[in-house]
Amino acid sequence: MKSISILFAAVLLSQALSPVTASAGEEMNSPSGIVRIVGGELEMKSVEVGGKRFPLGDFHGDLIEKVGSLVLVSVASGGVACPTNYAWLDTTPGHLRLTDTFGTCSEIYELSHDAETVTLTMPSMDPSEGQVAFIFDGQSVVRKVLGLKSSKVARNSAGNADAWIGESPYEYLTAAEMEPTLLREMTWSQLDMLRRYMTVGLQQMTVEGNWIVGSGCLPQVCAGNHAAIALYRSTGQLVAAIKRDGHEPVLIGEPPEALPNTIRAIMVAH
Secondary structure, three states: OOOOHHHHHHHHHHHOOOOOOOOOOEEEEEOOOOOEEEOOOOOEEEEEOOEEEEEOOOOOOOOEEEEOOOEHHHHHHOOOOOOOOOEEEEEOOOOOEOOEEEOOOOHHHHHHHHHHHHHHHEOOOOHHHHHEEEEEEEOOEEEEEOEEEEEEEOOOOOOOOOHHHOOHHHHHOHHHHHHHHHHHHHHHHHHHHHHHHOOOOOOOOEEOEEEEEEEEEEOOOOOOOOOEEEEEOOOOOOEEEEEEEOOOOEEEEEOOOOOOOOHHHHHHOO
């Protein structure tokens, strides 16, 4: 197995000579020749380079990033439950290989690299876990939990609930800066459930009387599994509601006045 230093020397050299990224789905040049996705409806999809094919099984593939001699391949089933995962194709001559697939089913990621590793960072499938990084050192891909992301809105919103108007309720619940406040207002299990039940939906908080409200639902099973939060504009006090399919709605917090309709709709859901 080649050394890490050889792999990333090739990466840095390639970066100096050519752009390091390419658009999804395009053929890409590599030190071992053209990289392409081959196969069709009646033939197993594969990644082809240097006269070798790496089968993708029943999955679709796209070439989405290039970092030196490495090509990032998205691997997807074509369904909505898990939009995509990833694999690294090493195109170094004499060392062609495709890693095992990795990821969290997220199409959102950040790519970074240094002289020894290349890293994909993306949201975890568990919102309370925060961000996770998949680090490739030329030999294996290692998963590392990074925790909750910092939020610029949260950093700048102290004492000003109106700062969240037009912002994401999911960001409010998952911002690292907000977690201590939220855990003073609810239990860990309530916060964890609220995050999961607000993962998808209209990610923009709006004004409703004296409240700022936002809502969302549980991915793939939105019907009957949804939640909402409301911030009292003058104090920032939080009220939340969660409706799980087959269970009675749960109200979190003590409202200083009548509930806003967004919260009320969750509480009276059947």
